[in-house]
Amino acid sequence: MGLLLLLLLFLVFISSPAQLPEEDLTNFPDKMKSFISYPSDCEFPIENLPYGVFSTDANPTPRIGVAIGDQVLDLTVVKHLFNGPLLGDRQAVFDQPTLNDFMALGHLAWAEARAVLQRILSVDDQTLQGDASLQDRAFVPLSSVKMHLPANIGDYTDFYSSIHHATNVGIMFRGKENALMPNWKHLPVGYHGRASSIVISGTPVRRPHGQTAPVEGQPPVFGPCRLLDFELEVGFFVGPGNELGQPIPAEKAHEHIFGFVLVNDWSARDIQKWEYVPLGPFLAKNFATTISPWVVTTLALSQFTVPNFPQDPEPLSYLKHSDPFNFDINLEVDIKPPDAALPSTIVRSNYKYLYWTAKQQLAHHTVTGCNLRPGDMLASGTISGEEPDSFGSMLELSWKGTKQVQLIGGSTRKFIQDGDEVILRGFCQGDGFKIGFGSCAGKVLPALPGV
Amino acid sequence: MKSFISYRSDCEFPIENLPYGVFSTDTNPTPRIGVAIGDQVLDLTVVKHLFNGPLLSDRQAVFDQPTLNDFMALGHLAWAEARAVLQRILSADDQTLQGDASLQDRAFVPLSSVKMHLPSNIGDYTDFYSSIHHATNVGIMFRGKENALMPNWQHLPVGYHGRASSIVISGTPVRRPLGQTVPVEGQPPVFGPCRLLDFELEVGFFVGPGNELGQPIPAEKAHEHIFGFVLVNDWSARDIQKWEYVPLGPFLAKNFATTISPWVVTTLALSQFTVPNFPQDPEPLSYLKHSDPFNFDIKLEVDIKPPDAALPSTIVRSNYKYLYWTAKQQLAHHTVTGCNLRPGDMLASGTISGEEPDSFGSMLELSWKGTKQVQLIGGSTRKFIQDGDEVILRGFCQGDGFKIGFGSCAGKVLPALPGV
Numbered sequence: 001m002g003l004l005l006l007l008l009l010f011l012v013f014i015s016s017p018a019q020l021p022e023e024d025l026t027n028f029p030d031k032m033k034s035f036i037s038y039p040s041d042c043e044f045p046i047e048n049l050p051y052g053v054f055s056t057d058a059n060p061t062p063r064i065g066v067a068i069g070d071q072v073l074d075l076t077v078v079k080h081l082f083n084g085p086l087l088g089d090r091q092a093v094f095d096q097p098t099l100n101d102f103m104a105l106g107h108l109a110w111a112e113a114r115a116v117l118q119r120i121l122s123v124d125d126q127t128l129q130g131d132a133s134l135q136d137r138a139f140v141p142l143s144s145v146k147m148h149l150p151a152n153i154g155d156y157t158d159f160y161s162s163i164h165h166a167t168n169v170g171i172m173f174r175g176k177e178n179a180l181m182p183n184w185k186h187l188p189v190g191y192h193g194r195a196s197s198i199v200i201s202g203t204p205v206r207r208p209h210g211q212t213a214p215v216e217g218q219p220p221v222f223g224p225c226r227l228l229d230f231e232l233e234v235g236f237f238v239g240p241g242n243e244l245g246q247p248i249p250a251e252k253a254h255e256h257i258f259g260f261v262l263v264n265d266w267s268a269r270d271i272q273k274w275e276y277v278p279l280g281p282f283l284a285k286n287f288a289t290t291i292s293p294w295v296v297t298t299l300a301l302s303q304f305t306v307p308n309f310p311q312d313p314e315p316l317s318y319l320k321h322s323d324p325f326n327f328d329i330n331l332e333v334d335i336k337p338p339d340a341a342l343p344s345t346i347v348r349s350n351y352k353y354l355y356w357t358a359k360q361q362l363a364h365h366t367v368t369g370c371n372l373r374p375g376d377m378l379a380s381g382t383i384s385g386e387e388p389d390s391f392g393s394m395l396e397l398s399w400k401g402t403k404q405v406q407l408i409g410g411s412t413r414k415f416i417q418d419g420d421e422v423i424l425r426g427f428c429q430g431d432g433f434k435i436g437f438g439s440c441a442g443k444v445l446p447a448l449p450g451v
Numbered sequence: 452m453k454s455f456i457s458y459r460s461d462c463e464f465p466i467e468n469l470p471y472g473v474f475s476t477d478t479n480p481t482p483r484i485g486v487a488i489g490d491q492v493l494d495l496t497v498v499k500h501l502f503n504g505p506l507l508s509d510r511q512a513v514f515d516q517p518t519l520n521d522f523m524a525l526g527h528l529a530w531a532e533a534r535a536v537l538q539r540i541l542s543a544d545d546q547t548l549q550g551d552a553s554l555q556d557r558a559f560v561p562l563s564s565v566k567m568h569l570p571s572n573i574g575d576y577t578d579f580y581s582s583i584h585h586a587t588n589v590g591i592m593f594r595g596k597e598n599a600l601m602p603n604w605q606h607l608p609v610g611y612h613g614r615a616s617s618i619v620i621s622g623t624p625v626r627r628p629l630g631q632t633v634p635v636e637g638q639p640p641v642f643g644p645c646r647l648l649d650f651e652l653e654v655g656f657f658v659g660p661g662n663e664l665g666q667p668i669p670a671e672k673a674h675e676h677i678f679g680f681v682l683v684n685d686w687s688a689r690d691i692q693k694w695e696y697v698p699l700g701p702f703l704a705k706n707f708a709t710t711i712s713p714w715v716v717t718t719l720a721l722s723q724f725t726v727p728n729f730p731q732d733p734e735p736l737s738y739l740k741h742s743d744p745f746n747f748d749i750k751l752e753v754d755i756k757p758p759d760a761a762l763p764s765t766i767v768r769s770n771y772k773y774l775y776w777t778a779k780q781q782l783a784h785h786t787v788t789g790c791n792l793r794p795g796d797m798l799a800s801g802t803i804s805g806e807e808p809d810s811f812g813s814m815l816e817l818s819w820k821g822t823k824q825v826q827l828i829g830g831s832t833r834k835f836i837q838d839g840d841e842v843i844l845r846g847f848c849q850g851d852g853f854k855i856g857f858g859s860c861a862g863k864v865l866p867a868l869p870g871v
Binding site for chain 1: 574580601602607611614615626629640641642645664666695696697702704706736737738784785788789791792793796865
């Protein structure tokens with residue numbers, strides 16, 4: 001009797017859903033497939049499922065969505081489907097105009113939500129697939145949405161965690177012998193950034209004015225920044241926070257890391273050079289920081305985990321964690337001049353080049369008792385590899401303005417010019433699919449006249 | 452001016468002050484906006500209907516908020532209108548409140564009974580470094596007399612972004628932080644409790660209306676964006692700071708706690724204590740110039756009270772007017788690259804030291820990098836702050852027969868957590 005039941009169940013299983021696309025026959029049995037169709041190089045397959053905050057012309061209220069294929073799944077419309085033990089009575093988090101409350105729920109709730117999304121978007125499930133009216137309300141075309149900042153960012157911290165970048169900068173300014181500061185390999189150097197000027201991809205960025213000292217020993221002058229730069233970074237959002245005075249141990253830090261975005265830490269190099277001693281970069285950074293709109297979860301990245309960057313010397317024990325928390329994320333930067341037909345890819349780097357992990361950054365940040373809060377953003381610092389074409393800033397690519405960077409069509413750059421658009425991209429290559437971050441773009445406007 | 456609320460001539464909260472704060476009580480634990488007067492707090496939720504001038508009458512809802520951000524955002528003309536209402540209804544010559552026993556009963560709570568909260572939602576916190584004496588002292592200690600001030604110091608108000616989340620209200624205990632330090636030069640770093648815990652005597656201001664990203668605020672108009680001032684203790688872990696701060700500035704050494712006083716003294720209240728701006732040489736670039744004085748005679752004091760002491764010892768007597776850069780210059784500089792300030796942001800001055808040793812605003816300077824003992828009442832000494840010490844900042848302006856004060860900015864140091 002039991003065997004008959006099993007046979008019956010097996011027959012039911014292999015005969016549903018009603019339609020099996022041909023490709024499915026060649027897929028591995030456990031490969032995920034969505035009923036939303038998309039090509040294999042789509043950034044938002046069912047293996048990704050990043051969260052963002054969007055609005056539409058028809059409904060301008062910012063709300064939470066998940067990108068899938070060329071669609072956005074509006075979570076306000078399907079929140080009733082999140083009825084597991086952790087989310088069942090907290091569905092209101094999906095009605096918020098930011099992700100902070102969802103981030104605050106913690107990693108078990110995020111996993112529960114992901115499981116729901118994977119199920120209802122799966123080709124094997126009828127909850128959404130079989131309900132035309134619900135689908136109609138739940139999906140909007142990705143091309144039609146306006147994106148907003150994914151979280152209310154209470155504090156923004158920027159680290160300096162690429163050994164190649166820090167070494168390059170050190171060589172340029174202090175020579176090879178003193179390239180890395182004595183503290184660099186002992187702690188993840190970082191500084192507080194400006195939260196108010198974090199903007200979403202697509203926001204124009206105005207060339208700043210400021211003080212610079214163009215001629216050493218001469219008094220400073222005031223005018224438009226002449227050495228405008230980008231910095232290729234990856235940032236993460238904090239989930240649950242910690243109480244003031246209660247550090248987060250490195251081993252558990254991943255429970256506080258919700259997901260990642262691309263970050264362009266626009267920098268005014270000439271303003272930076274004059275202002276930064278002794279208290280660090282300030283106005284050189286706070287005129288704008290651009291982020292990509294779709295937060296790729298730690299869960300989605302987990303299958304792209306690679307070993308941590310080897311550290312020497314071994315860090316102090318409060319910075320140690322036993323697990324790998326490094327990811328193979330291909331990163332690219334394009335520049336598109338105003339008159340160019342095509343953008344030029346000038347950087348090919350990778351997240352895995354980072355020396356310090358996100359868990360180490362987070363643990364270090366709280367070790368003095370500093371309180372992180374849901375929605376805080378911690379960025380990696382410029383991510384450069386060993387090879388010149390992997391350097392994550394014009395400062396390094398042009399080697400302090402001594403070399404020209406070649407663009408398609410013959411034009412060259414040492415730093416960013418007015419009208420240039422800078423576009424950061426990131427993606428992880430899976431087996432027959434890829435997951436992406438969307439784009440982190442900004443076009444440079446000329447400095448305001450007469451400031 | 453005379454209020455129908457009676458208080459002594461040395462009371463911090465006379466009718467000439469009227470600072471705003473956010474408070475709650477045991478009977479009503481909802482944080483709400485109040486004004487300190489005498490030994491009372493005027494609950495603005497109870498009297499908001501009295502703000503019926505042209506700018507406030509259809510915006511009375513700002514007084515129902517749990518923070519001052521919305522009121523700050525209304526701008527200087529609205530703040531002036533509110534002040535005029537307060538001065539009128541608290542005046543001995545007015546009957547609106549004075550003659551209404553039932554309204555008074557609901558509107559006033561004893562100052563001694565309230566719990567204070569952060570006055571605003573602080574979106575961003577910036578700390579400056581604007582005392583020439585402090586910067587010079589620190590420079591001499593670390594680089595020698597010839598290289599004391601960095602080349603940029605007299606050209607721009609040096610500053611850095613601080614941590615907003617760890618700003619706490621006066622009275623919050625502060626736990627000695629753990630971190631990396633290098634006790635022996637050239638040796639690897641060690642991990643453990645900070646050994647050189649310090650305070651920094653500062654004054655911060657809150658931003659009123661903000662500016663759009665990309666649109667700087669001109670120095671001349673910057674006062675329209677400055678709501679009011681509080682005392683700030685920028686607690687510092689000197690040993691952690693020394694090891695971490697090159698090249699990107701102080702970070703963990705600062706972000707474990709920053710204490711502020713709870714009553715925001717308005718620019719309007721301070722205006723009668725205006726003094727000339729500190730002389731600047733060289734003249735700053737024109738974007739930093741403003742024609743008006745925006746400096747104030749605010750006496751500042753710091754007490755230390757060890758756990759076993761009967762009395763606190765006053766170890767610092769300084770003054771806001773020693774600052775080289777004005778708040779207007781700090782604000783204009785902060786926005787000149789297009790950075791957007793928002794209502795409720797806090798900008799602090801940096802440690803305020805004068806020329807005299809007893810006016811140095813930190814233990815680092817008072818003990819001259821730990822080479823001198825600071826004497827306390829009863830014979831004990833300090834080089835840096837010890838567990839159990841309470842550090843209390845105070846500030847006041849002396850008027851003719853009255854004074855206006857900031858309340859207190861206090862914090863008691865708890866021992867570092869064991870076993871982290």
